Amino acid sequence: MMDDEKVTGAFFNEPQRQSALGVVVEAVFALREVVKLAWPLIFLMIIKPEKFSATSVGLIALFIVLITFAVGYLRFRNFVFYIDEASGDFVLEKGIFNKEKIIIQLNRIQQVNLSQNLVQKILRVFAVDINTASTAKSEVKIKAVSREIATQLKSRLLSVYQAQMPAENADGTQQQVQEGFQLSISTLAKVAVTSNYGKSFAVILAAIAGLYDSLRDFLSQSERGKELLSRSFQWDSFLQNIALMIAAAFIFLFLFNLARVLVIFSDYKILFRKSAFSISYGLLNTRNIVVYVEKIQVVETVTNFLQKKMKLQRLFFYQASSDITSDKQAVIHVPGCTPHQENELLNRVFKEIPPVEIVLVPNIRKIISPIIFLIIIPLIPFAFAGDTSWFFNYLTLLPFWIILAVIIIFFRFKNSRLKVSQGFVQTTSGVWDVTTRILQTYKIQAITVTQRLWHRKKNIGHITLHTAGGDVAFRFGDYKKLNALTNQWLFDVETSGRNWM
Amino acid sequence: MTGEKMPFTNETILPGDFPKYEEVTTTLIDPGYWEVIRWRFLIGLCVVAVIVILFFVVPGLREAKWYVSVLLLLFISLRYLLMKMAFARRSYAVREHDIIYRHGILSVITTIVPFNRIQHVALLEGFIERKYHVATIQIFTAGGSSADIKVAGLPKEIASALKEIILEKIKK
Numbered sequence: 115m116m117d118d119e120k121v122t123g124a125f126f127n128e129p130q131r132q133s134a135l136g137v138v139v140e141a142v143f144a145l146r147e148v149v150k151l152a153w154p155l156i157f158l159m160i161i162k163p164e165k166f167s168a169t170s171v172g173l174i175a176l177f178i179v180l181i182t183f184a185v186g187y188l189r190f191r192n193f194v195f196y197i198d199e200a201s202g203d204f205v206l207e208k209g210i211f212n213k214e215k216i217i218i219q220l221n222r223i224q225q226v227n228l229s230q231n232l233v234q235k236i237l238r239v240f241a242v243d244i245n246t247a248s249t250a251k252s253e254v255k256i257k258a259v260s261r262e263i264a265t266q267l268k269s270r271l272l273s274v275y276q277a278q279m280p281a282e283n284a285d286g287t288q289q290q291v292q293e294g295f296q297l298s299i300s301t302l303a304k305v306a307v308t309s310n311y312g313k314s315f316a317v318i319l320a321a322i323a324g325l326y327d328s329l330r331d332f333l334s335q336s337e338r339g340k341e342l343l344s345r346s347f348q349w350d351s352f353l354q355n356i357a358l359m360i361a362a363a364f365i366f367l368f369l370f371n372l373a374r375v376l377v378i379f380s381d382y383k384i385l386f387r388k389s390a391f392s393i394s395y396g397l398l399n400t401r402n403i404v405v406y407v408e409k410i411q412v413v414e415t416v417t418n419f420l421q422k423k424m425k426l427q428r429l430f431f432y433q434a435s436s437d438i439t440s441d442k443q444a445v446i447h448v449p450g451c452t453p454h455q456e457n458e459l460l461n462r463v464f465k466e467i468p469p470v471e472i473v474l475v476p477n478i479r480k481i482i483s484p485i486i487f488l489i490i491i492p493l494i495p496f497a498f499a500g501d502t503s504w505f506f507n508y509l510t511l512l513p514f515w516i517i518l519a520v521i522i523i524f525f526r527f528k529n530s531r532l533k534v535s536q537g538f539v540q541t542t543s544g545v546w547d548v549t550t551r552i553l554q555t556y557k558i559q560a561i562t563v564t565q566r567l568w569h570r571k572k573n574i575g576h577i578t579l580h581t582a583g584g585d586v587a588f589r590f591g592d593y594k595k596l597n598a599l600t601n602q603w604l605f606d607v608e609t610s611g612r613n614w615m
Numbered sequence: 616m617t618g619e620k621m622p623f624t625n626e627t628i629l630p631g632d633f634p635k636y637e638e639v640t641t642t643l644i645d646p647g648y649w650e651v652i653r654w655r656f657l658i659g660l661c662v663v664a665v666i667v668i669l670f671f672v673v674p675g676l677r678e679a680k681w682y683v684s685v686l687l688l689l690f691i692s693l694r695y696l697l698m699k700m701a702f703a704r705r706s707y708a709v710r711e712h713d714i715i716y717r718h719g720i721l722s723v724i725t726t727i728v729p730f731n732r733i734q735h736v737a738l739l740e741g742f743i744e745r746k747y748h749v750a751t752i753q754i755f756t757a758g759g760s761s762a763d764i765k766v767a768g769l770p771k772e773i774a775s776a777l778k779e780i781i782l783e784k785i786k787k
Contacts, residue, residue, distance in 0.1 A: 434757060559758030560728040567721055580758030600727070601633035607729045608712040614732075615757070 126270055129194040129207075135237045136193070136258035141186030142233045143257065148178055148185075185210070195256060197270065204244070204271060206254060216254055218244065220274040224409070228264050228402040235400065240264035244271065272404075294385035295455055299376070301426070305450035306375035307368065308420040309428065309547070379449045386462060393446065405446050407463050409433045409615055411583025413552045415456060416544075427456045431463070432583030434615045444583070464554065467538050472599075474532040476590035477574045481523050488519035532577075532588040534599060537606065539579065541588050551586045553579065555603045556610035563600055565593055579603075582615060634710070636727055641706035641717050647747035648768025649702055654743045656695065663687055707766050709777060714754065716764045726764050730784040732756050738778050740771075750774035754781070 132139075149156065155174070159166055188210045195206045197220070204223065206216040225245040234241060239258040259267065380397040387404075394402045414430040421427070429448035448459065460467065492515060495508060525545045533540040542550045560580040569575065575593030577600065579586045588596075667687060670680040700720050708715040713729040739751040751767040752774050769777070 559732045559756040560726060560762035560764075562724060562726045562762070564719070564722050564724045567723070578761070580756065580762030582757035582759075584759070585761055597635070597637045598633075601635055601637075604636065604713060604727060604729060605633045608731060610731075 125266060126195075126197040127199055129196040129205075131194055132190060132256060132258045133239050133260050133263070135239050137183075137186050137190045138237060139186075139233060139239060139258040140189045140193075141182045144185040144189070145178070145182040148182055152178070193256075202274070206256075218254065220271065223271050223275055224406065225404060226268040226271050227404070228268060228400075230396075230400040232398050234258065235398070242267055294383065294391075295451070295458075296384075297379065297382040297450060301450045302375050302379055302382070303372060304421075304424050304426055305379075305428070306372040308418065308424065308426065309416075375449065382449065384448070384459075391446075391459075391462070393448075403446060405431055405433065408613065410463055411553065411557050411581045411615075412586060413460065413463055415460075415550045415552070416547050418547045421450075425452050426450050427453060429456060429459060432581075434582035460552070464538070464552070467552070468535040470533045470535045470540070472534040472595075474534075474588065474591045474595060476527065476530045476588075477572065477592070478527075479569075479572065479574060480530065480590040481527055484519075484523045484526065488523065489516060492516075492519075530588070530590075532591060539586065539603070541586055553581055553583075553586055555606040556612050557581055557583075557614045558603055558607050559614075561600050561603060563593075563596060569593070636710075636713075636715060636725070639708045639710065639715060641708040641715060644702060644705045644707075644766075644768040645749050645770050647770070648744075648749045650747050651741075651743045651749060651768065652698060652702060656698065660691070663691065705766075705768075707769070709780075714764070714766075714777075714781075716766055726762070728754055728756055728762070728764055730781060732758070733781055733785055736778055736781045736785075738774055744768075752777055 159171065159174075189208070192210060192213070193206075193208045195204070197203070198205055198217075202220050204218045204220055206218075208214050208216075223244055225243075227243040227245070228240045229243065230240055234257075237258070238261070240261055242256040242259060242264050244254040244256075256267075377397045379395050382395040383393070385392045389407050391405045391407070392403070393405065394400065410431045411434055412432040414432065416428040416430070417426065428450055431446040431448075433444045433446065451459070492512065522545050526543075529542055529544050529548050531542045533542070537555050538552065539555060540550055540552045542548060558579050558581060562578040562580065563575055564578075565575040573593045574590055575596050576589040577587065577591060577596045667680075667684055670676045670683050697720065701718065704720065704723075705716075705718045707717070712731070713727050715725060715727050717723060717725045733754055734757055735755040737753040737755075739753060741751075744750060748771045749768045750771050751765060752769055753765045754763060756762045
C-alpha cells in the first residue's frame with residue numbers, strides 16, 4: 115500500500131502544472147471534442163469515400179492532429195493548481211481564451227477520487243476528481259498527475275475536512291492494520307452468472323437487431339441474396355433456427371455478462387477506515403472512491419433465488435446528492451459479497467439494526483392492476499377473434515404466458531413488505547431480484563402519504579419516504595398504521611439533532 | 616435547555632402517542648387565488664381563440680373547423696372543471712415543527728416537510744397574484760424534486776410570515 119498519509123506541507127503552495135504527459139491526455143480529450151464537432155464531416159468521409167481525394171483526407175487528418183495537439187498543449191500550459199495556505203483555499207486556473215479561476219474552500223472538499231481511463235492507464239498518470247457537497251457535477255478535475263502527487267494531493271485536500279469529522283482522527287493515530295475484503299474472480303463470476311440479465315440482454319438485442327438489418331440490406335441488393343432470403347424462410351427449418359438462435363444467444367449472453375462484470379469490477383477491494391470505506395476497482399477504467407458512512411442515506415441489498423443458494427449479496431449505497439440521475443458516483447456498488455461481509459458492511463454503516471418490531475403486509479388489492487395489465491388485457495383479442503390464421507399461435511402461447519404472469523404477480527405480492535424497527539425502516543420488493551432498502555428514520559427529508567378515494571373505506575394507503583439518496587416507497591399498506599408510523603417518524607426527525615449528512 | 620422561564624412539558628409519547636398529522640385541521644387555499652387561476656385561464660383561452668379563428672379563416676383548415684371547435688370546447692370545459700376540483704381540495708397547515716400540504720383530485724396526497732430538513736425557501740409573487748394579495752411559497756429539501764412542495768395562493772401576510780419562520784429555523 116502507498117504511504118498516502120504523509121503530508122508534505124509546503125508541497126502544493128506553489129502554482130504547479132500537471133505531469134508533462136498531461137499534454138497527451140489533454141490532446142486526447144481535445145480530440146474527442148474535435149471529433150464531436152466534426153462528426154458530420156467524418157461520417158461523410160466514411161459513407162462517401164469516393165468524394166474525398168487521398169490528399170484532402172490526409173490534410174484533414176493532419177489538421178485535426180495539429181489542432182488537437184495545439185489545444186492540448188495550450189490547455190496544459192494554462193492549467194495550474196495550488197493551495198492558498200493563507201485563505202485556506204484550493205485554487206485552480208485554466209482556459210486558453212476564457213481564463214477560469216476556480217476557488218474552493220478546503221473545508222468544503224468532501225470527496226477526492228482518483229481514476230484512470232485507458233489513455234491515463236497507458237501513460238501511468240491519474241485523474242483527480244474533487245467533489246464538494248453543493249455541486250452535483252464534479253467540475254474540478256485534474257487530468258494527469260503522477261500517482262505520488264495524486265495521492266499526496268488527495269490526502270492534503272481531505273485533511274481539513276477529515277479533521278472536522280468527529281470520529282476521524284479523533285485519537286490522532288492512523289489505523290495501522292486496514293481491515294476490509296477483496297472480491298475474488300470466482301465471486302465475480304458467480305455474480306455475472308446470476309445477475310443483470312436484463313442489462314446484458316438489451317445490449318445484445320440492440321447489437322443483433324443492427325446486424326440483422328444491415329445483413330438483410332446487403333443480401334437484398336443482389337439476386338443471389340434475394341434467393342437466399344426467400345428460401346431460408348421455410349417454416350419448419352425456421353423454428354429449428356429459432357431454437358438454435360435462442361440457445362446461442364443465451365451462451366453469448368452468459369459470456370458477455372461474464373466479461374463485462376470481470377472487466378468493470380476486476381480487482382475490487384474495500385478497505386474499512388474509521389468513518390469511511392475506500393473502494394477501488396476496474397481493469398480499463400480504474401476507480402478509487404472514498405465513501406463517508408455519514409453521507410450514505412439508503413442502503414439497498416439485492417439477492418435472488420440462485421444467489422441465495424450461493425450465499426451471494428449485492429449492495430448499493432445511495433449517497434446524498436442533489437441530483438442522482440446526473441451524478442453517477444452518488445451510487446456506490448458492491449457487486450457481490452457473502453452474507454457475513456454484508457453484515458460487516460451494514461454494521462459499519464448503521465452500527466446495529468435493532469430487531470424488527472412491526473411488519474406491514476400489502477392489501478390483497480395490490481394484485482388488481484397487475485392482473486388487469488398482465489392477464490385481462492392479453493385476453494381481449496378473444497373477443498375480437500375473426501381472422502384465425504394468427505390466432506392459433508396466440509392461443510398456444512397464452513397458457514404459458516398466464517402461468518408466468520400468475521407467478522410474477524404472486525411473488526411481487528409476497529416480496530412486498532415494510533419492516534419497522536427502532537429508528538430504522540426497511541422495505542422489500544421485487545419478483546426475481548428481491549431488493550431490501552434500509553434507511554435510518556432521522557435521515558428522512560419529507561414524507562408523502564397518499565390515499566385513493568376508493569381506498570378510503572378499505573383503509574388502504576401508500577407512503578413515500580423522501581431521502582437525499584432517493585425515495586423509498588411502500589404501497590397498499592394499512593392506512594391507519596402508515597399514519598401512526600408517519601407520526602412517529604416525524605417525531606424522530608423533528609427531535610433529532612444528528613447531522614443527516 | 617432547561618431555562619427557568621421556559622415552560623417544561625413532558626407529555627407521554629410512547630407507546631404511539633405522537634401528535635397526529637392526520638387530525639390537523641388544514642386551511643383551504645385563499646379564495647383570492649381562484650381569481651388568479653381564472654385570470655390565467657382567460658389568458659390561455661385567448662390563445663385557444665386565436666387557433667379557432669385560424670380554423671375559420673384559413674381556406675385549407677375550414678373543413679375541420681367544427682370538429683376542432685367542439686373538441687377544444689370539451690377539452691376546455693373539462694380542464695376548467697378539474698381546475699376547480701383541484702383548487703377546492705388544496706389545503707395546508709403549519710405546525711410547530713413542520714408544514715403539511717394536502718392536494719389531489721382522485722387521491723388525497725399529503726406531504727409533510729419538517730422545518731429542520733428544509734434547505735431553501737422561496738416566495739413567489741406574480742403580477743396577477745399581487746393584485747389579489749396572495750403569494751406562492753416554494754420549499755426545497757435535499758429529498759429531490761418529489762419532496763419539494765409548492766403552496767400556491769397563500770394570503771400575502773401568511774406567506775411572508777411563514778418564510779420568516781422557516782428562515783429563522785434554517786439558521787439554527
